Amino acid sequence: MSQEHxxxxxxxxxxxxxxTSFFWKYVLSIDHKMIGKQYLFTAMFFLLFGxxxxxxxxxxxxxxxxxxxxxxALLKPLAAEQLEAKYPDAKTRPKPAKNTIFTADTLKxxxxxxxxxxxxxxxxxxLVTMHGSMMIFFVIIPxxxxxxxxxxxxxxIGARDVAFPILNALSYWLFFIASVLILGAFFLEAGTAAAxxxxxxxxxxLSEMDPASSSGGAIWVLSLFFIGFSSIVxxxxxxxxxxxxxxxxxxxxxxxxxxWSQFITAVFQTLxxxxxxxxxxxxxxxxxxGTNFFIPAGIHTTADEPLSRAGGGHPxxxxxxxxxxxxxxxxxxxxxxxxxxxxxxxxxxxxxxFGYKAMVASMCGIMFLGFVVWGHHxxxxxxxxxxxxxxxxxxxLIALPSAIKVFNWLATMYGGSLSWxxxxxxxxxxxxxxxxxxxxxxxxxxxxxxxxxHDTYYIVAHFHYVVFGGTLMAVFGGLTFWFPKFFxxxxxxxxxxxxxxxxxxxxxxxxxPMHLLGxxxxxxRIGSAVEKYEFLQPLQGMNVFIxxxxxxxxxxxxxxxxxxxxxxxxxPKAEANPWRSNTLEWTTASPVPYHNYDRIPIVQHGPYEYxxxxxxxxxxxxxxxxxxxxxxxx
Amino acid sequence: MSDASxxxxxxxxxxxxxxxxxxxxxxxxxxxxxxxxxxxxxFFSGLIGAYIVLRMGGTKEVFDGSVLNWxxxxxxxxxxxxxxLTMALAISAIRRDDIHRAAINxxxxxSLGGVFLIIKAIEYSTKFLHHITPGTNVFYSCYFTMTGFHxxxxxxxxxxxxxxxxxxxxxxxxxxxxxxxENTGLYWHLVDVVWIFLFPILYLL
Numbered sequence: 001m002s003q004e005h006x007x008x009x010x011x012x013x014x015x016x017x018x019x020t021s022f023f024w025k026y027v028l029s030i031d032h033k034m035i036g037k038q039y040l041f042t043a044m045f046f047l048l049f050g051x052x053x054x055x056x057x058x059x060x061x062x063x064x065x066x067x068x069x070x071x072x073a074l075l076k077p078l079a080a081e082q083l084e085a086k087y088p089d090a091k092t093r094p095k096p097a098k099n100t101i102f103t104a105d106t107l108k109x110x111x112x113x114x115x116x117x118x119x120x121x122x123x124x125x126x127l128v129t130m131h132g133s134m135m136i137f138f139v140i141i142p143x144x145x146x147x148x149x150x151x152x153x154x155x156x157i158g159a160r161d162v163a164f165p166i167l168n169a170l171s172y173w174l175f176f177i178a179s180v181l182i183l184g185a186f187f188l189e190a191g192t193a194a195a196x197x198x199x200x201x202x203x204x205x206l207s208e209m210d211p212a213s214s215s216g217g218a219i220w221v222l223s224l225f226f227i228g229f230s231s232i233v234x235x236x237x238x239x240x241x242x243x244x245x246x247x248x249x250x251x252x253x254x255x256x257x258x259x260w261s262q263f264i265t266a267v268f269q270t271l272x273x274x275x276x277x278x279x280x281x282x283x284x285x286x287x288x289x290g291t292n293f294f295i296p297a298g299i300h301t302t303a304d305e306p307l308s309r310a311g312g313g314h315p316x317x318x319x320x321x322x323x324x325x326x327x328x329x330x331x332x333x334x335x336x337x338x339x340x341x342x343x344x345x346x347x348x349x350x351x352x353x354f355g356y357k358a359m360v361a362s363m364c365g366i367m368f369l370g371f372v373v374w375g376h377h378x379x380x381x382x383x384x385x386x387x388x389x390x391x392x393x394x395x396x397l398i399a400l401p402s403a404i405k406v407f408n409w410l411a412t413m414y415g416g417s418l419s420w421x422x423x424x425x426x427x428x429x430x431x432x433x434x435x436x437x438x439x440x441x442x443x444x445x446x447x448x449x450x451x452x453x454h455d456t457y458y459i460v461a462h463f464h465y466v467v468f469g470g471t472l473m474a475v476f477g478g479l480t481f482w483f484p485k486f487f488x489x490x491x492x493x494x495x496x497x498x499x500x501x502x503x504x505x506x507x508x509x510x511x512x513p514m515h516l517l518g519x520x521x522x523x524x525r526i527g528s529a530v531e532k533y534e535f536l537q538p539l540q541g542m543n544v545f546i547x548x549x550x551x552x553x554x555x556x557x558x559x560x561x562x563x564x565x566x567x568x569x570x571x572p573k574a575e576a577n578p579w580r581s582n583t584l585e586w587t588t589a590s591p592v593p594y595h596n597y598d599r600i601p602i603v604q605h606g607p608y609e610y611x612x613x614x615x616x617x618x619x620x621x622x623x624x625x626x627x628x629x630x631x632x633x634x
Numbered sequence: 635m636s637d638a639s640x641x642x643x644x645x646x647x648x649x650x651x652x653x654x655x656x657x658x659x660x661x662x663x664x665x666x667x668x669x670x671x672x673x674x675x676x677f678f679s680g681l682i683g684a685y686i687v688l689r690m691g692g693t694k695e696v697f698d699g700s701v702l703n704w705x706x707x708x709x710x711x712x713x714x715x716x717x718x719l720t721m722a723l724a725i726s727a728i729r730r731d732d733i734h735r736a737a738i739n740x741x742x743x744x745s746l747g748g749v750f751l752i753i754k755a756i757e758y759s760t761k762f763l764h765h766i767t768p769g770t771n772v773f774y775s776c777y778f779t780m781t782g783f784h785x786x787x788x789x790x791x792x793x794x795x796x797x798x799x800x801x802x803x804x805x806x807x808x809x810x811x812x813x814x815x816e817n818t819g820l821y822w823h824l825v826d827v828v829w830i831f832l833f834p835i836l837y838l839l
Contacts, residue, residue, distance in 0.1 A: 163662055163666060164666055167666075232670075232673045233670075235669075235673070236666055236669040236670050236673065237666070239665075239669050240662060240665050240666045240669060243665065244658070244661070244662045244665065245662075270669055270672060270673050271672060271673065271676050272676070273673070274673045274674065274675075274676035274677035274680065275676055275677070275679070275680040277677050277680070278677050278678075278679075278680025278681045278684070279680060281681075281779065281783065282681070282684060282775075282779060285768060285775065285778075285779050286775075289768045289769065289778075290767065290768060290769030291768045291769055291772075291774075291775030291778070291779065292769065292771070292772045292775050293684060293688070293772065293775055293776075293779075309769070310769060310770060310771045310772065311772070312688065312692050312697065312771055312772030312773075312775075313688060313772050313775070314687070314688065314691060317684055317687055317688065320687070321680055321683070321684060324680075
């Protein structure tokens with residue numbers, strides 16, 4: 001009868017029958033858990049791809065013009081003479097490739113005198129652009145929102161799915177289309193976009209300046225447009241889900257911080273991403289339709305004659321519209337990680353989160369302030385001192401809620417019964433690495449300090465500390481923690497710890513010296529700075545050291561991959577609640593059944609009741625749907 | 635119960651709404667549409683904001699839109715406003731189970747929206763004939779981009795309305811099941827509101 005399926009008047013969602021065919025179960029699934037896994041696997045592919053590109057960049061910096069090991073020999077294009085030898089018939093012979101990532105062999109008298117396979121000059125900037133774009137849009141956001149958000153939100157609020165499951169599937173497939181587009185750009189004749197992930201015009205708009213702008217650049221724009229659309233639909237879906245589908249008793253003040261962080265993130269996604277769409281469409285029009293939103297009049301390239309564009313636009317307009325989205329984007333990159341860290345911390349310190357309401361208020365503060373700080377990316381773009389003062393003030397202010405969260409995490413740990421199991425290790429290192437990244441942010445927020453630091457490796461160090469040291473470490477912790485829910489098995493604790501140790505050490509060895517590089521004046525997005533600028537030569541030793549540490553960091557991730565995929569099939573079967581954690585997903589089986597909960601739970605208290613009343617409850621944890629004995633007694 | 639069996643019959647596949655829409659689903663669906671409309675407002679705000687910045691920073695020669703025919707655009711404005719009226723009438727009709735009247739009003743909405751697009755097409759083609767393109771100057775960059783994206787939204791709305799017209803005549807909607815129509819109405823009103831902003835900004839001021 002409908003009664004057993006609608007004991008919550010249908011608000012938790014109906015019980016659907018699980019699809020049986022492979023196609024409806026794994027490909028065109030509308031189940032939030034399967035969609036979450038689809039996002040996860042796609043994003044993990046891009047994590048490897050993007051990481052590989054970073055290692056190629058590091059190789060070029062440390063060993064300029066040296067062929068990249070393995071990849072260089074495999075992927076280098078053929079030189080003109082080699083093409084003649086391979087394709088004797090001139091009619092079928094392809095043209096020599098230009099604008100590729102790798103150099104070709106240089107031949108003299110038919111013999112190879114300089115090995116190809118090194119990173120070409122224009123290739124380096126393509127790698128920089130693709131590494132940044134992929135990591136931000138195709139790795140971190142999809143994992144945090146698409147994978148963790150999709151999988152956990154319905155479970156955490158006690159629902160059976162999201163508000164709009166079919167739109168949810170649409171979101172994933174829009175992401176998939178975007179993925180195809182951005183990978184496809186590598187095969188274009190002019191190659192991928194090469195103007196940085198920030199894609200400043202006029203360079204990104206005019207093919208006279210960068211041949212790839214109207215092809216690879218346009219594909220980049222379209223790819224981001226699709227992924228932005230995916231983001232907006234997901235944002236709408238998650239907001240509607242959290243507002244309308246919370247189980248009975250799940251009040252706003254009983255939501256896990258993971259859910260709160262996803263809620264705030266969804267607000268950013270819904271309201272900020274469309275502005276990126278506007279910026280992208282204007283850039284696209286400049287690239288292919290001859291408009292001049294960002295092109296000033298009388299613009300020259302290296303030729304004497306100015307380009308025959310009517311002009312009237314302003315490059316600064318792009319920066320304003322772009323950063324209006326992209327600054328909230330960085331809060332999208334960190335907030336879900338903060339939520340994950342909070343939940344992990346509480347579980348592994350066996351203590352309630354210190355200051356739950358302050359944590360929520362801080363995230364709301366970040367949400368409001370996050371919309372009015374974008375100009376701090378533009379301090380050196382000519383925005384003027386008045387605007388600079390405004391943005392410096394708001395940027396300094398936004399450090400406050402983040403700091404409150406750090407103090408609350410530390411207070412949570414203080415007096416806790418700290419576990420050294422790997423999700424806990426990830427949570428503790430998240431706090432430390434995020435703090436370091438946040439501190440460098442305070443330096444940059446001060447406009448006078450930013451003047452020498454802007455576009456140097458100091459900035460690179462800052463954001464890798466918050467996104468890799470912060471978010472990605474939270475992700476690794478979350479994957480290990482929720483692995484039983486995703487796949488019904490446990491990851492190897494030993495290898496998880498080994499991965500953590502290597503990653504933590506190699507990460508710091510790679511990125512901490514970048515603060516010093518930046519202070520020494522080493523600029524970003526350049527593959528041969530030391531060759532061009534004599535004053536940087538003393539820093540080359542540090543560059544080589546960083547490259548070696550980065551190679552160690554990259555290869556250490558193979559440990560995680562091996563652990564992850566091996567455990568998925570052969571790991572020990574997991575029980576429902578291996579971590580003795582309180583939130584609702586641990587009250588159902590591992591892996592989570594198709595319909596999530598047999599009965600929609602009725603929530604009795606908040607999610608962090610660890611050691612809250614051990615004498616009366618008899619244990620150090622209390623699932624959210626069990627009444628505490630104290631409450632039962634009245 | 636028919637609910638459970640209806641869902642079992644369509645296991646896993648995107649479903650048909652053959653059952654009455656509960657009040658909860660109706661409200662949830664409307665909330666989703668309002669949130670989506672908020673994102674659309676932000677999108678057009680980005681474009682309008684860019685226009686304002688470029689206009690304030692540009693000279694009269696560079697930012698010249700005097701060729702635009704505001705009278706045609708005024709007709710368009712009236713057409714869209716009227717189409718919003720007919721849309722609202724359609725919704726109030728379906729809430730009274732007056733399928734006939736609802737279908738007529740949706741048809742009128744589509745027609746008025748069609749008038750809008752036809753006039754737009756006339757405007758665009760006369761410009762192209764006079765060699766005025768998006769690249770002519772930055773005003774036209776804004777004009778073609780903003781009205782172009784608005785036009786795409788109008789077209790998308792008309793397509794959905796066309797599908798709804800077919801379905802309403804097939805008897806799929808009633809006073810217990812009209813959520814899709816109401817949400818489409820909300821979308822259509824937004825399309826109208828965006829034009830109310832674009833018309834004075836581009837043609838009058």
